[in-house]
Amino acid sequence: MISLDVNGKKYDVDVSPDVPLLWVIREHLGLTGTKFGCGIAQCGACTVHINGKAKRSCRTPVKDAAGKKITTIEGIPEDHPVIKSWIVDDVPQCGYCQPGQIMSVVALLKENPAPTDKDIDDFMSGNLCRCGTYQRVRRSIHRASKMMAEGGKS
Amino acid sequence: MSVIINISRRDFLKTGAMIGGGLMLGVFPRFEEAYGESAAAFVPNAFIRIGTDDIVTVIVNKSEMGQGVYTSIPMVVAEELEADWSKVRIEPAPVDPAYNHTVWGPIQGTGGSTSTWTTWDQLRKAGAAARMMLVQAAAETWSVDPLTCRAENGFVIQTGTDKKLSFGKLTEKAAQMNVPQDIPLKKPEEYKLIGKPIKRLDTPDKSMGKAVFGIDVKRPDMLTAVVARCPVFGGKLKSFDDKKAQAVKGVKSIVQIPTGVAVVADNFWAAKLGRDALEIVWDEGPLSGFDTKKQREEYASLSKTPGAVARKEGDAEAALAGAKKRISAEYEVPYLAHATMEPLNAVVDFRKDGCDIWTGTQFQTIDRNSAAEVLGLKQEQVKIHTTYLGGGFGRRANPHSDFVSEAAHVAKAVKKPVKVMWTREDDIKGGYYRPMWYDRMAAGLDESGNLTGWKHTIVGQSIIAGTAFENALVKESIDETSVEGAQDIPYDVPNIIVDLHSPKYPIPVQWWRSVGHSHTAFVVETFIDEAAYAAGKDPYEFRRGLLSKDPRTKALLELVSQKAGWGSPLPKGRGRGIAVHKSFRRDYIQRRESGPEQFS
Numbered sequence: 096m097i098s099l100d101v102n103g104k105k106y107d108v109d110v111s112p113d114v115p116l117l118w119v120i121r122e123h124l125g126l127t128g129t130k131f132g133c134g135i136a137q138c139g140a141c142t143v144h145i146n147g148k149a150k151r152s153c154r155t156p157v158k159d160a161a162g163k164k165i166t167t168i169e170g171i172p173e174d175h176p177v178i179k180s181w182i183v184d185d186v187p188q189c190g191y192c193q194p195g196q197i198m199s200v201v202a203l204l205k206e207n208p209a210p211t212d213k214d215i216d217d218f219m220s221g222n223l224c225r226c227g228t229y230q231r232v233r234r235s236i237h238r239a240s241k242m243m244a245e246g247g248k249s
Numbered sequence: 250m251s252v253i254i255n256i257s258r259r260d261f262l263k264t265g266a267m268i269g270g271g272l273m274l275g276v277f278p279r280f281e282e283a284y285g286e287s288a289a290a291f292v293p294n295a296f297i298r299i300g301t302d303d304i305v306t307v308i309v310n311k312s313e314m315g316q317g318v319y320t321s322i323p324m325v326v327a328e329e330l331e332a333d334w335s336k337v338r339i340e341p342a343p344v345d346p347a348y349n350h351t352v353w354g355p356i357q358g359t360g361g362s363t364s365t366w367t368t369w370d371q372l373r374k375a376g377a378a379a380r381m382m383l384v385q386a387a388a389e390t391w392s393v394d395p396l397t398c399r400a401e402n403g404f405v406i407q408t409g410t411d412k413k414l415s416f417g418k419l420t421e422k423a424a425q426m427n428v429p430q431d432i433p434l435k436k437p438e439e440y441k442l443i444g445k446p447i448k449r450l451d452t453p454d455k456s457m458g459k460a461v462f463g464i465d466v467k468r469p470d471m472l473t474a475v476v477a478r479c480p481v482f483g484g485k486l487k488s489f490d491d492k493k494a495q496a497v498k499g500v501k502s503i504v505q506i507p508t509g510v511a512v513v514a515d516n517f518w519a520a521k522l523g524r525d526a527l528e529i530v531w532d533e534g535p536l537s538g539f540d541t542k543k544q545r546e547e548y549a550s551l552s553k554t555p556g557a558v559a560r561k562e563g564d565a566e567a568a569l570a571g572a573k574k575r576i577s578a579e580y581e582v583p584y585l586a587h588a589t590m591e592p593l594n595a596v597v598d599f600r601k602d603g604c605d606i607w608t609g610t611q612f613q614t615i616d617r618n619s620a621a622e623v624l625g626l627k628q629e630q631v632k633i634h635t636t637y638l639g640g641g642f643g644r645r646a647n648p649h650s651d652f653v654s655e656a657a658h659v660a661k662a663v664k665k666p667v668k669v670m671w672t673r674e675d676d677i678k679g680g681y682y683r684p685m686w687y688d689r690m691a692a693g694l695d696e697s698g699n700l701t702g703w704k705h706t707i708v709g710q711s712i713i714a715g716t717a718f719e720n721a722l723v724k725e726s727i728d729e730t731s732v733e734g735a736q737d738i739p740y741d742v743p744n745i746i747v748d749l750h751s752p753k754y755p756i757p758v759q760w761w762r763s764v765g766h767s768h769t770a771f772v773v774e775t776f777i778d779e780a781a782y783a784a785g786k787d788p789y790e791f792r793r794g795l796l797s798k799d800p801r802t803k804a805l806l807e808l809v810s811q812k813a814g815w816g817s818p819l820p821k822g823r824g825r826g827i828a829v830h831k832s833f834r835r836d837y838i839q840r841r842e843s844g845p846e847q848f849s
Contacts, residue, residue: 111498118518122473127465128458130639131517132590133673140590168458181456185448189315190455191462191590191639225590225640226315 097161101126102170112158117141119157120167128168128194132223139222142195143167149202151221168194177201180239188226196222200236209240291420293379293428295347296326296372298340303403303417305332309339310348311368312359312611313451314641320449321365322372328442329376329435332416333403339450341635344613354721356614360646360760362833374432381429386422387414451637463609463636466596468666472501474659475520475670477527478509482680483755484534486510493526503527504662508651511659517670536755541685545581547752548687548708552579556706556748557726560736563744568702572693576783579689580772584682587761591639593652593671593679597660603630604660608653609638611646615717619650623657643760647681648716651757683761684709686768688735690776693744698784700795703742705735705773711751712758726751730760734769739802739831740777740795766832774828789815789827802829802836813840820844 099106101124108123115134120126120143129152132140136151143152144166145159152160171178177200187193196219203210203218210218215233224232291299298306307323319339327337342348348357351367380400387405388395391412398407406413416423437444454460479485489510491503499519504511510527514520569575595608597620604624610616613633621628638645647653656669671679686709693702711728713719722729727749736747761767781791789810796803806829810816819825823844830837 114518118516121465122516122518125467126458127461127467130462130590131464131592135673138590138673171457173457178456182448182452185452187315187449187452187455188317189313189590189638189640190451190460191637193455194458197456223590225588225642 097157099124099157099161099165100163101165102167108157110157113156115153116143116155116157116160116165117152120152120165126167126169130191130194132192132195137221137223138192138195139199140192140195142198142222144198144202147202147205149199166198168198171197171201175201176242177204177235177239180235180242184231184235184238186228186231186235188224188228192222192224193228196224196228196232200232200239203236204240204243208243210236289421289424291379291383291416291423293382293423294375295342295345296375297330297379299379299383299416299420299423301417301420303333303336303415304338305330305336305403305416306338306340308342308348310342310357311364312341312609312613312635312638312641312645314359314609314611314638314645316364317449318359318364319451320447322368323450324442324447325365325369325372326376328440329373330380331400331402332376334442334447336403337450344617344633349614356612358613358615358646359611359641360643361764362835366834373434377432377434378429379423381432382423382426383416383419385426386419387412389426390414390419390422455637460637462591462639463596463607464591464594464639464668464670466607466636466668468596468598468607471596471598471666471668472513472515472663473517473520473668473670474511474513474656474663475517475524475672475675476506476509476511476655476659477524477529478675478679479531479533480678481531481533481536481539482757483536484531487530487532489530490528493528494523497523497526499523502663504659506655506658506662508655508658511662511669513659513663513667520670521672534755544685544754545687548581548685548750549579551708551750551752552687552689552706554750556708556750558746558748559727559732560745560747562742563702565702565704565744565746568744569691569693569704572701573696574694574783575691576694576779577689577691578776578779579687580768580775581688582686582768582771584685584756584758585761585767586677586679586682587640587642587644588673588676589638589640589642589644592673592676593644594668595653595656596666596668597653597656598666599624599657599660599664603632604657605632605634606653606656607634607636608656609636609641609645610653611638611641611643612648612650615648616650616653619654620657623654624661642762643764644681647759648718651679651681680757681759682756683764683767684712684758686772688768688772690772692776692780692783694780694784698786698791700740700742700780700784700791702744703738703740703746705747706750707731707735707747707769708750708752709768710754710756710758712760712764714751714753730765732769733765734830734832735765735773737831738773739799739829740792741798742795763832766830770828770830770832770837774830778826778828787816792827792829796829802831802838805829805836805838809838809840813842815840 096107130140132138134153136154141153146163307326309322311318313319323337384398499515500523502513512520512523598605617631617633621631660667689706691704713722713728781788825842827840
């Protein structure tokens with residue numbers, strides 16, 4: 096049994112300690128917002144937070160996340176400035192990479208509340224989008240940053 | 250409350266659809282099955298359902314893969330219906346002839362940049378017919394002349410009075426109205442939604458991790474499988490030892506299927522570990538030892554020989570031979586995988602008397618029919634539930650239904666609901682690529698730098714040969730998709746030849762985002778730049794001079810160059826380029842300015 100704290104909820108899961116966290120989240124906990132894209136930490140679709148840091152869950156053995164605070168896209172409040180700005184900017188196209196993008200953005204803005212274009216490009220370069228939504232991702236990060244500075248108001 | 254449905258009216262509608270001369274609004278399929286228990290609804294045709302709660306559901310027969318069709322199709326319907334946009338919802342269509350592509354023939358599918366223009370009339374008429382029935386219903390309720398009534402923002406209103414009823418209040422009555430045969434449509438200047446910026450309906454779900462893609466589908470008692478396929482195209486299984494794989498915790502069964510060996514487990518990770526533990530001997534078949542270098546050499550020598558002629562005007566060979574200046578170039582582009590962000594997958598729930606399939610597909614009818622054949626079911630016993638597609642780019646419109654029919658084989662063997670998943674490696678190795686292309690170009694210029702001859706020889710596999718589309722798209726050995734963007738260049742050249750070699754290789758190829766244009770736009774526009782350079786002319790002016798027979802493209806090019814400040818001085822270290830291409834009924838003009846930072 097491995098004890099996990101996901102989005103503030105406690106789970107005990109009967110899995111091998113080496114199974115990637117991604118599959119435990121998706122298949123054992125049924126939280127399918129976190130996506131499988133490559134399995135080798137190259138695309139960012141599986142990004143979650145572990146103790147507030149953006150991590151690729153497809154390459155994180157579940158044992159390494161035990162006892163830590165895990166947050167998935169389902170744990171981001173619907174009125175979070177990043178989700179609000181994403182909706183204003185209509186960022187997603189096919190949408191598959193977007194939970195991973197958003198998880199990275201939330202972590203970025205926690206570290207750096209007013210990132211420059213370069214900060215954004217550096218931090219977000221590991222989140223691929225096959226539709227090419229990068230320009231809107233960047234625009235919406237600036238919008239979210241502004242919203243947060245103004246106290247979460249849109 | 251029972252569903253309001255009038256059988257004779259439905260029959261009338263069917264007849265009406267046939268005599269209506271191309272107006273195919275259809276009837277919502279399996280109505281009772283789908284809505285038997287739902288509240289009374291007004292379902293005037295295959296595309297619209299209005300509930301007593303005022304919710305307008307637009308049934309969308311196109312697959313949403315990022316292009317926005319779950320918003321654009323409802324917009325067109327809502328425009329003519331005069332619906333309240335905030336009450337509009339969407340529902341993916343089941344497989345039914347009512348949802349067939351209006352141009353491709355008897356299949357339901359999404360692709361080729363066709364969704365809007367091929368449904369435009371059909372959907373506007375669907376919306377307008379429903380609106381007219383709602384207006385008629387309100388007029389009869391109020392015993393007034395329907396000409397004094399109008400629909401607006403989800404209500405029918407009598408002009409100049411306070412009479413007003415919401416669509417939801419009119420469903421029962423509207424369902425009894427005759428379907429209009431003469432359906433006038435709005436003029437563009439009357440549009441309220443079309444042409445205006447509008448929020449996508451799928452954005453909130455996609456921004457909260459709630460959108461359900463095929464890979465997210467879970468069914469009771471579902472197992473998960475991965476398939477070990479031959480690493481060489483055209484090879485087959487010789488033998489396998491699954492002792493170690495069977496010992497992996499969570500592995501349920503290991504079955505041989507036509508494409509290889511499927512490892513079926515409680516979950517993905519167990520299936521993957523099981524597959525890793527398989528010991529397989531493959532018969533690699535005729536492509537064993539195949540190498541790309543040899544293939545390139547074959548393509549290069551083919552390109553020096555005459556191919557099937559796609560276009561010939563004047564005498565290009567003579568013009569090239571007599572040219573003052575002659576330039577030539579060869580262009581090569583590699584095989585490309587679609588690499589959709591969501592790896593391929595399909596969930597198949599096969600029972601004796603039927604089957605349900607959840608998948609992100611662009612080819613519903615072909616997948617349904619292929620699965621039915623594999624499972625020994627009638628086509629109508631197989632139901633396709635179209636999920637969101639985590640990218641399509643043509644890969645999910647497979648003429649051989651590869652990922653769905655394979656999943657049906659696994660389901661048939663395990664007799665339980667099963668999700669067959671591809672890893673990223675499976676996807677990249679799995680074929681159905683954009684073909685590798687080899688293009689040989691030659692151009693001739695006279696003493697004034699005018700383009701007098703153009704020769705374009707294309708070498709690459711046909712993506713259409715051997716598919717159900719061959720009769721429609723391959724004519725006299727020319728696969729239209731191989732030469733599109735090359736045989737129809739907008740430039741006026743007096744002597745031109747475009748010819749094609751379509752060598753057969755057992756490497757699976759398929760349409761890939763923009764299809765033939767994905768190489769011809771690059772090749773033609775790069776080479777026309779070379780020709781401008783050889784002629785000592787400005788690349789914009791050179792192109793402009795060749796567009797005298799295409800005033801639309803010429804005007805667009807002029808507009809873009811004006812807006813881009815073509816000819817204005819550039820800072821040191823920066824360059825500027827312009828390109829023109831026509832594809833999918835559109836003109837594309839791109840102007841780009843780059844500096845060294847773009848290449849760092």
